[in-house]
Amino acid sequence: MRTIKNNNTLVGKEAMITIKRMGINGEGIGFYKKKIIFVPQAITDEIVIVKITEEKRNYLRGELIRVKEKSPNRVDFPKGVNPAVGGLELAHLNYASQLDFKLDVFRQALEKYSPEGYTQYDLRPTIGSKQEWHYRTKAQYQLGFEKGKVLAGLYQANSHDLVDLPAMPTQSELSQDTVRKIVKLIEELSIFIYNPRNKKPGIKTLAVRNSYATKEVQVTFITSQAHIKGLDKLADKVAKLPNVVSVMQNINDQDTSLVWGKETTLLKGKRTITEKIKDKEFILSPQAFFQLNPPQTEVLYDHALKALDLNEDDVLVDAYSGVGTLGISAADKVKRVYGMEIIKDAVKDANYNVELNNLDNVSYQTGKAEAILPHMVKRGTFFNSLIVDPPRSGLSQDVLQAILKVKPQKFVYISCNASTLAKDLITLTREYKVEFIQSIDMFPQTPKVEAVVKLVKK
Numbered sequence: 443m444r445t446i447k448n449n450n451t452l453v454g455k456e457a458m459i460t461i462k463r464m465g466i467n468g469e470g471i472g473f474y475k476k477k478i479i480f481v482p483q484a485i486t487d488e489i490v491i492v493k494i495t496e497e498k499r500n501y502l503r504g505e506l507i508r509v510k511e512k513s514p515n516r517v518d519f520p521k522g523v524n525p526a527v528g529g530l531e532l533a534h535l536n537y538a539s540q541l542d543f544k545l546d547v548f549r550q551a552l553e554k555y556s557p558e559g560y561t562q563y564d565l566r567p568t569i570g571s572k573q574e575w576h577y578r579t580k581a582q583y584q585l586g587f588e589k590g591k592v593l594a595g596l597y598q599a600n601s602h603d604l605v606d607l608p609a610m611p612t613q614s615e616l617s618q619d620t621v622r623k624i625v626k627l628i629e630e631l632s633i634f635i636y637n638p639r640n641k642k643p644g645i646k647t648l649a650v651r652n653s654y655a656t657k658e659v660q661v662t663f664i665t666s667q668a669h670i671k672g673l674d675k676l677a678d679k680v681a682k683l684p685n686v687v688s689v690m691q692n693i694n695d696q697d698t699s700l701v702w703g704k705e706t707t708l709l710k711g712k713r714t715i716t717e718k719i720k721d722k723e724f725i726l727s728p729q730a731f732f733q734l735n736p737p738q739t740e741v742l743y744d745h746a747l748k749a750l751d752l753n754e755d756d757v758l759v760d761a762y763s764g765v766g767t768l769g770i771s772a773a774d775k776v777k778r779v780y781g782m783e784i785i786k787d788a789v790k791d792a793n794y795n796v797e798l799n800n801l802d803n804v805s806y807q808t809g810k811a812e813a814i815l816p817h818m819v820k821r822g823t824f825f826n827s828l829i830v831d832p833p834r835s836g837l838s839q840d841v842l843q844a845i846l847k848v849k850p851q852k853f854v855y856i857s858c859n860a861s862t863l864a865k866d867l868i869t870l871t872r873e874y875k876v877e878f879i880q881s882i883d884m885f886p887q888t889p890k891v892e893a894v895v896k897l898v899k900k
């Protein structure tokens with residue numbers, strides 16, 4: 443998109459805007475001089491004063507200066523946190539309205555893509571999270587160094603300005619406390635923070651994950667090189683911090699937007715931490731995906747498995763399986779589970795988790811769902827039940843075609859992106875009807891959505 447460059451630029455001007463609705467990223471949307479304007483932290487029906495920060499051919503962006511007429515749904519933004527960091531985009535909106543907003547995101551996406559019969563879908567009110575704050579069990583903070591101090595935080599939206607986060611109200615106290623203790627140790631031991639300008643070896647990113655059930659903590663230093671001066675000493679001290687049982691190093695020698703490199707090694711303690719979902723245990727290695735809000739994960743899985751309505755004759759495919767949590771949670775109910783996942787370490791964890799839970803009817807394999815699923819279909823491997831839990835990009839054409847070929851009797855789609863879900867439903871509704879979409883909030887204070895979708899064969 444071209445930025446308009448002329449002397450009549452609107453950038454820098456102040457304007458009074460009436461907010462008409464909210465966009466999928468949680469920003470308020472209004473109009474100014476016939477152009478759509480996006481205003482973060484503004485709420486539907488508010489009248490706000492904004493400073494225009496960006497002007498494009500067909501839209502504007504504005505910074506909220508003052509709320510002239512306030513919505514009754516507005517609440518105080520948490521103190522001591524910079525609202526410009528990601529992860530708190532809805533923290534100025536009361537929680538009931540956040541839940542309505544999330545349902546509306548699904549409604550908007552369905553209207554935009556119009557999959558067959560969408561006006562008739564049973565779109566169920568969003569189920570709220572038990573914890574509205576301090577639910578995130580994983581902190582992944584970029585490190586920086588400024589005026590003799592180590593910063594650990596997140597980048598400001600659309601910029602490379604690192605915001606130090608001494609407090610982060612959605613983060614579990616355990617992970618946040620551990621981060622701040624490690625920052626102090628890094629300062630005390632004068633360990634280098636990597637700076638892409640001089641490329642001196644150092645730590646780039648700090649990842650701290652805690653188990654909700656066992657309280658074990660895993661710390662991973664993502665570094666620019668294998669050898670970082672003083673890292674061993676730091677690992678020794680970190681391993682003595684309360685609850686820390688695993689200290690790992692991941693090496694990423696590339697200056698790209700990818701945070702994690704390929705190689706992960708043990709510095710101190712054990713390689714994994716243990717989490718529990720209901721009566722099942724799961725070990726987690728640093729890169730393996732695990733839901734960030736464990737108590738709400740139980741709610742999500744309960745709805746997904748109830749929607750599948752499994753019995754002992756069913757053969758279930760758990761596609762996009764992470765460390766095997768869904769398949770293992772379903773294993774007692776079914777004859778057999780096949781799982782697939784792209785990250786090798788997660789699959790290793792998943793197969794270990796099968797043993798840990800004394801199961802003999804579950805197996806996981808490494809690879810892309812778009813390769814494995816069509817291959818299973820070609821080989822004639824029988825399955826009659828399917829659960830897909832893809833990343834934000836949704837299902838690929840190959841996966842969609844494999845599903846339409848087998849047409850499993852029982853089918854649940856867990857979605858974390860309303861747009862790709864609505865697009866995928868255009869294809870899936872050739873053979874399936876949408877029985878319901880149950881929106882479930884996994885990420886309070888953010889615009890992120892999640893839903894369990896039950897599909898039934900036509």
Ligand SMILES: C[S@@+](CC[C@H](N)C(=O)[O-])C[C@H]1O[C@@H](n2cnc3c(N)ncnc32)[C@H](O)[C@@H]1O
Nearest residue numbers: 731733762763764783784785810811831832833
């Ligand atoms: C939303 S997570 C769901 C994980 C798991 N079902 C859970 O609830 O913890 C999506 C998972 O899909 C994996 N993944 C991403 N692309 C994939 C692909 N093309 N094929 C298979 N797995 C993929 C990711 O590594 C991640 O573990």
